[in-house]
Amino acid sequence: xxxxxxxxxxxxxxxxxxxxxxxxxxxxxxxxxxxxxxxxxxxxxxxxxxxxxxxxxxxxxxxxxxxxxxxxxxxxxxxxxxxxxxxxxxxxxxxxxxxxxxxxxxxxxxxxxxxxxxxxxxxxxxxxxxxxxxxxxxxxxxxxxxxxxxxxxxxxxxxxxxxxxxxxxxxxxxxxxxxxxxxxxxxxxxxxxxxxxxxxxxxxxxxxxxxxxxxxxxxxxxxxxxxxxxxxxxxxxxxxxxxxxxxxxxxxxxxxxxxxxxxxxxxxx
Amino acid sequence: xxxxxxxxxxxxxxxxxxxxxxxxxxxxxxxxxxxxxxxxxxxxxxxxxxxxxxxxxxxxxxxxxxxxxxxxxxxxxxxxxxxxxxxxxxxxxxxxxxxxxxxxxxxxxxxxxxxxxxxxxxxxxxxxxxxxxxxxxxxxxxxxxxxxxxxxxxxxxxxxxxxxxxxxxxxxxxxxxxxxxxxxxxxxxxxxxxxxxxxxxxxxxxxxxxxxxxxxxxxxxxxxxxxxxxxxxxxxxxxxxxxxxxxxxxxxxxxxxxxxxxxxxxxxxx
Numbered sequence: 001x002x003x004x005x006x007x008x009x010x011x012x013x014x015x016x017x018x019x020x021x022x023x024x025x026x027x028x029x030x031x032x033x034x035x036x037x038x039x040x041x042x043x044x045x046x047x048x049x050x051x052x053x054x055x056x057x058x059x060x061x062x063x064x065x066x067x068x069x070x071x072x073x074x075x076x077x078x079x080x081x082x083x084x085x086x087x088x089x090x091x092x093x094x095x096x097x098x099x100x101x102x103x104x105x106x107x108x109x110x111x112x113x114x115x116x117x118x119x120x121x122x123x124x125x126x127x128x129x130x131x132x133x134x135x136x137x138x139x140x141x142x143x144x145x146x147x148x149x150x151x152x153x154x155x156x157x158x159x160x161x162x163x164x165x166x167x168x169x170x171x172x173x174x175x176x177x178x179x180x181x182x183x184x185x186x187x188x189x190x191x192x193x194x195x196x197x198x199x200x201x202x203x204x205x206x207x208x209x210x211x212x213x214x215x216x217x218x219x220x221x222x223x224x225x226x227x228x229x230x231x232x233x234x235x236x237x238x239x240x241x242x243x244x245x246x247x248x249x250x251x252x253x254x255x256x257x258x259x260x261x262x263x264x265x266x267x268x269x
Numbered sequence: 270x271x272x273x274x275x276x277x278x279x280x281x282x283x284x285x286x287x288x289x290x291x292x293x294x295x296x297x298x299x300x301x302x303x304x305x306x307x308x309x310x311x312x313x314x315x316x317x318x319x320x321x322x323x324x325x326x327x328x329x330x331x332x333x334x335x336x337x338x339x340x341x342x343x344x345x346x347x348x349x350x351x352x353x354x355x356x357x358x359x360x361x362x363x364x365x366x367x368x369x370x371x372x373x374x375x376x377x378x379x380x381x382x383x384x385x386x387x388x389x390x391x392x393x394x395x396x397x398x399x400x401x402x403x404x405x406x407x408x409x410x411x412x413x414x415x416x417x418x419x420x421x422x423x424x425x426x427x428x429x430x431x432x433x434x435x436x437x438x439x440x441x442x443x444x445x446x447x448x449x450x451x452x453x454x455x456x457x458x459x460x461x462x463x464x465x466x467x468x469x470x471x472x473x474x475x476x477x478x479x480x481x482x483x484x485x486x487x488x489x490x491x492x493x494x495x496x497x498x499x500x501x502x503x504x505x506x507x508x509x510x511x512x513x514x515x516x517x518x519x520x521x522x523x524x525x526x527x528x529x530x531x532x533x534x535x536x537x538x539x
Contacts, residue, residue, distance in 0.1 A: 051410075143320075145316075251396045
């Protein structure tokens with residue numbers, strides 16, 4: 001009996017049991033091996049790595065002080081950037097709403113529509129805005145239209161997916177009540193579904209608008225309009241002080257956008 | 270006694286109450302919207318002639334793109350391998366570096382000047398799209414995966430740092446107080462009272478960030494920062510649309526796989 005008590009007292013508390021520990025060590029080992037492989041195999045010229053801090057501070061030095069001489073041009077490009085983001089977000093709504101309607105389990109007319117809707121959402125979200133922009137610049141030439149279309153193509157997946165989830169979470173009793181009184185499909189949507197998803201809709205669209213402002217700052221780098229066009233031009237001509245001004249302007253724009261969206265969100269929700 | 274006659278009979282048809290009750294605000298907003306649309310469309314430079322040429326051009330691009338060509342598989346594999354390596358290394362560096370910045374940016378454990386510095390770093394690194402950062406790093410350290418790793422490291426610090434700081438601000442304060450009461454220093458408190466509480470969240474965030482970095486590594490390549498994006502950009506530039514479409518298809522497949530994988534891991538952890 002004493003033996004048993006002694007045995008109990010000698011036991012050491014351990015947070016994980018043997019199997020859990022083995023799994024954790026195995027995962028750690030896999031991670032370390034992946035990292036070692038990546039470091040050894042990647043095509044990096046190592047002397048550049050040690051020189052990188054110098055190069056970066058050198059570039060920073062060339063940017064300082066920012067040169068405000070092209071401020072007017074920069075501000076009008078920023079306005080264009082905001083226009084691209086806003087128009088694209090507004091236009092996206094018209095495509096995203098029907099897609100979310102057919103991609104939601106409880107409102108889709110049939111399974112074929114459900115899968116079509118889901119396919120559109122997945123395809124839209126898997127391709128980055130920049131890649132969409134690349135495609136549309138090749139088709140429509142450089143300019144704002146390519147930018148607007150690129151942002152639309154990306155936003156459809158985002159707004160559609162979140163709206164679809166909002167539709168799936170509605171209370172179905174108002175829908176049933178409407179159907180019981182003999183209302184048609186359009187009336188059920190207008191009076192039983194729309195009022196329930198309205199707050200979610202505004203929250204999602206405002207969130208996406210905020211994201212789109214960031215995205216539209218880089219569209220110009222592949223020729224799709226906005227502030228990126230000037231940025232690319234300044235970098236190509238090594239006008240580093242101008243680049244610094246543009247970067248500061250972008251930070252200010254993004255911060256304004258964030259403040260505005262948080263204000264709107266508080267008013268709407 | 271007869272029921273009292275209502276002076277005005279109830280309307281026979283029901284109308285839906287408007288979303289914004291005040292008609293002045295309602296129509297005011299609508300008018301503002303119209304003015305904005307007119308202004309925006311008026312100032313944006315659309316090149317209508319070039320746009321009109323777009324449809325036949327789209328037909329030729331999609332015609333050239335189908336069927337996608339998988340002939341230069343080796344080139345594609347090299348690009349994807351590099352993208353993976355960039356994503357892995359950047360996630361590792363970013364997640365490690367995000368810890369000190371998150372500690373600095375948590376209001377409950379950092380003094381005010383340190384807090385402001387930590388927040389500023391996080392805000393600035395989140396304001397810039399990774400592609401802009403990539404251009405700057407390409408200008409500073411040259412073309413290749415190094416610029417991509419630096420870019421995505423910064424991007425990861427911004428995202429993981431922000432969420433981790435919020436997580437630190439929400440920890441159970443009792444354990445910190447217990448450590449302090451026992452006379453533990455700042456580092457000991459951090460290691461034994463703060464980190465154990467945020468560790469599961471940090472692992473989940475790392476998986477999410479790995480997935481996110483893999484996506485981003487496809488785009489930073491477009492401006493020369495290594496990975497599959499460079500291969501894609503070259504294919505587009507040489508009008509190799511069938512190869513470009515093949516790359517796009519594989520990118521979509523890889524992203525879906527990695528999204529599924531990181532989702533599975535996070536579900537196991539959380």
